[in-house]
Amino acid sequence: MSREAELNEADEKTFAYLKEHPKGVLQSDLWKAIEVDSRTCSRILKKLEDAGLIAREETKKDGTRTYLITVVHTSQAVDPSLLMAGEYIVPCVACDEECTVEHCKMLEDWIYELVFDELE
Numbered sequence: 001m002s003r004e005a006e007l008n009e010a011d012e013k014t015f016a017y018l019k020e021h022p023k024g025v026l027q028s029d030l031w032k033a034i035e036v037d038s039r040t041c042s043r044i045l046k047k048l049e050d051a052g053l054i055a056r057e058e059t060k061k062d063g064t065r066t067y068l069i070t071v072v073h074t075s076q077a078v079d080p081s082l083l084m085a086g087e088y089i090v091p092c093v094a095c096d097e098e099c100t101v102e103h104c105k106m107l108e109d110w111i112y113e114l115v116f117d118e119l120e
């Protein structure tokens with residue numbers, strides 16, 4: 001199954017809940033939080049795992065085996081237009097200076113350009 005393919009409403013709701021908890025959620029807590037029975041929760045998690053959207057790591061809670069469920073993060077392509085202020089590319093792309101973002105004149109000039117470009 002491809003990522004995010006054929007997810008139903010319960011799958012989407014579960015995935016959204018997991019994304020809100022970046023440190024992970026124990027499976028033994030998850031089914032209660034999303035208000036489904038544990039068997040349904042297992043089916044949803046299997047589907048999300050097969051789609052490569054989550055990872056399950058075996059763990060224990062109060063001596064009982066369960067899984068820590070975390071969302072798998074993948075790098076996404078950056079929209080190149082976000083690097084541009086008018087015709088000027090963000091200076092950080094080709095910068096070999098000692099970086100001090102708070103005091104960088106090059107970045108400050110680029111941000112002004114970005115603001116002016118947005119106002120036009």
Ligand code: SF4
Pocket residue numbers: 091092093095096097098099100101104105106107
């Ligand atoms: S903030 Fe300034 S110094 Fe830092 S990488 Fe960008 S251009 Fe270079």
